[in-house]
Amino acid sequence: MSWNEITVLVEKAKTGDREAYGELVVRFQNSVFAMALGRVRDPLEAQELAQDVFVHAMRKLPQLRDPRCFAGWLRRITARMAINRLTRKGPLFGADPEVLDAVAGRERTPEDALEVGEAVEQLKEGLAELKPLDRQTLEAFYIRGRSLKQMAREFEVPTGTIKRRLHVARQRLKDALEAIDPALAERFAGLAGELAAV
Numbered sequence: 001m002s003w004n005e006i007t008v009l010v011e012k013a014k015t016g017d018r019e020a021y022g023e024l025v026v027r028f029q030n031s032v033f034a035m036a037l038g039r040v041r042d043p044l045e046a047q048e049l050a051q052d053v054f055v056h057a058m059r060k061l062p063q064l065r066d067p068r069c070f071a072g073w074l075r076r077i078t079a080r081m082a083i084n085r086l087t088r089k090g091p092l093f094g095a096d097p098e099v100l101d102a103v104a105g106r107e108r109t110p111e112d113a114l115e116v117g118e119a120v121e122q123l124k125e126g127l128a129e130l131k132p133l134d135r136q137t138l139e140a141f142y143i144r145g146r147s148l149k150q151m152a153r154e155f156e157v158p159t160g161t162i163k164r165r166l167h168v169a170r171q172r173l174k175d176a177l178e179a180i181d182p183a184l185a186e187r188f189a190g191l192a193g194e195l196a197a198v
Contacts, residue, residue, distance in 0.1 A: 002070070012066035013058075021061070025054050026072065032060050039082035053078045126176040134169035140150055165181055 006027065012020035037046035058075055059148055064073055116120050140146045140154065148166075152159045 006070060007067045010061070010064070010070045014061050014064070014067070021058055024070070028052070028074055031071075032074060035075060035078045035115055036082055036110070038080070040085060045085070049078070049082060053081055056081065101193070122177065122180050126173050129176040130169065130172055134172050137165045137169045138173060 005143050006024070009023050009027075013024060014095060029050065033050045036049040036053070039044060042048050053074070057074055060077070064070060069139045104190055127138065128139070137151070137155075140151050141148075146154065148159050151162045155162065155165075
């Protein structure tokens, strides 16, 4: 499913289309569960949390202004609700060996490593093509993990300006990557859409 299809589903779900929302749940349930499990460290607790996240998101969906930000918005909800749950119950340390045995391990093959290495080099090439302000904006957000508020303080501009700069810089990077490798540009656009609201 492409990011454009997800955007269409979000638009439909915002109008109350439960079938569209169900599709979104199917598409994102594994990533929400994985994030919840990473936070609460208990599979049953994570499953419960994931269900709560989707119920909460369904109620709050009309407040989401940009459908392209759905994935990041869902991630923020998951993180916030996990923190709330841990605050109420306290952290759970350790895990049963059976739980760890059930987690599928995946080793990176040499081909995977080569592909990742090539993508990283192409991404660096694309970043080098950008103006310094665009590059600094993207690096602050994606590499150093700065929030919009932190960036606004660092760059000494309003948060709205940072949002606009990020939007413009992402588009310029996508254009630069398009000239290098169209497939990478498409992957970047999907990733950027997922992380846009984080």
